Amino acid sequence: AQSVTQLGSHVSVSEGALVLLRCNYSSSVPPYLFWYVQYPNQGLQLLLKYTSAATLVKGINGFEAEFKKSETSFHLTKPSAHMSDAAEYFCAVRETGANNLFFGTGTRLTVIP
């Protein structure tokens, strides 16, 4: 069975500070992993994905994530937060051969000026 845990439903950082959003997963088979961002009253936009190639994945808007199999983690980072990064972030997993994405409960990122 697959599951996703996002630690911290709400994270606040100062503008220019490091952003770290945590995601741990459980899966019985090697998964595909995704981070999506959702701005208010909008759908989901793909930030980045891990599909068994390089373990360090670079995405849009300066975000990156590292797949660590030993820790079953896929944490999202950005070196310097920008006001426009304020949004809800969702980690998702899809097992190989499965049809659907399984999402975490999300982390709301607030950026303080």
Place this chain on the structure above:
Amino acid sequence: ETGVTQSPTHLIKTRGQQVTLRCSSQSGHNTVSWYQQALGQGPQFIFQYYREEENGRGNFPPRFSGLQFPNYSSELNVNALELDDSALYLCALRGDLGVLQETQYFGPGTRLLVL
């Protein structure tokens, strides 16, 4: 821009009514999935259609049903609406070629309010 469109953007219904939500894209995609996102939650998988047939379903009752048409547009139908059906409904299209098959691209969603 994902090129995925959904209609309507907002909808208000009353308990017991039926609703139809629609999803389409500028280019053809064989696979479409529907998700329900309740307030403050992550999206939950409802079902998936591939070449006009349902080929996967989450933990949703049969009153949630769907269709996929030859032009790859899709509908989500919900009968006998309940208050808990109030949510943002998202459709997602999967890429058809190579590595794009691993990625789902979401539309902007339809926000349904059941009174």
